[in-house]
Amino acid sequence: MKKQLLKILLSFSAALLVFNSHAQCDFIRSTSLATDTLSYNFVGGSFVSYGCAPIDPTYWLSGSNMSVTITFVNPEDYPSFRVWGMNDDDTASVIVNGSAYPLTAGSASYDLKTVCGLSPGPLGVLFANGKLVGSNNNVQGNFSFNNVTLNTTGVNTITINGLHGAGWGFAGVTVNCSALSIPTQTILSPNLFPNPTTGKITFQGNIPDNTMVTLTNALGECVSKIKWVNNTVDISELPQGIYLLSMELNNQIVSKRIIKF
Secondary structure (H helix, E strand, O other): OHHHHHHHHHHHHHOEEEOOOOOOOEEEEOOOOOOOOEEEEEEOOEEEOOOOOOOOOEEEEOOOOEEEEEEEEEEEOOOEEEEEOOEOOOEEEEEEOOEEOOEOOOOEEEOOOEEOOOOOOOOOEEEEOEEEEEOEOOOOOOOEEEEEEEOOOOEEEEEEEEEEOOOEEEEEEEEOOOOOOOOOOOEEOOOEEOOOEOOEEEEOOOOOOOOEEEEEOOOOOEEEEEEOEOOEEEOOOOOOEEEEEEEEEOOEEEEEEEEEO
16 A cells, blocks of 8 residues: 555656646534534544643543544545644544554655644654654643645544553544545646655756745645745755645746655
8 A cells, every 4th residue: 555655646646737726625513513524433532722722621631531523424535633732742543444554654644733822843752653642742742733645545433542651642534635636737748856855855857046935734724934045945844744845936936746755
């Protein structure tokens, strides 16, 4: 499965895209009672507000034997779930369609954190040993949330299990926003390398210095704006995942899928 996914991702590296729109996404809060798209089943935790107005209250899981199960009415492709306030003592595992789903750079991705309070450091969560963990310790604190996207299709159920830690919040799920969907496009010549990359990306041609580059994540959210310098941009500070790199060249907005390892 991992080799097949990598093959699909690499195929997106073969074309530079001209685009006019992003996919629309639907965020369904953990408190939603609507069941036309999905339903939630909560075990062991409770709803708590900690001052992050956009997502309060979240379903709070601490220690073990606490979980959230999402059941989709129709199979979902590349769903995302949102977590808040994970520190490095908080660990969660994921089960998809009844089977363990280790979180790795190939199987999932996460966007840049959104801060709601004091959250030092550039990251909110990490993947470690197939699990989801926070990046800050308890003294530093982590008042921020991240979206974690599963790079798989045909998802009927997702179970997120709290394994240990002082506690973190589950905020909801984003659907109808395929991480690998491509808008209506015109194919141009491939000019960016290396792709996949671990950091620096070079353009085979000539881009004027200070040309602005916009990077959006799998949910269509802008996560960074960087300027080209000597035909190179550095995205080493971004988490692993799939991004759309966009810029204006010759009065056209051109874009290309970038895979960050």
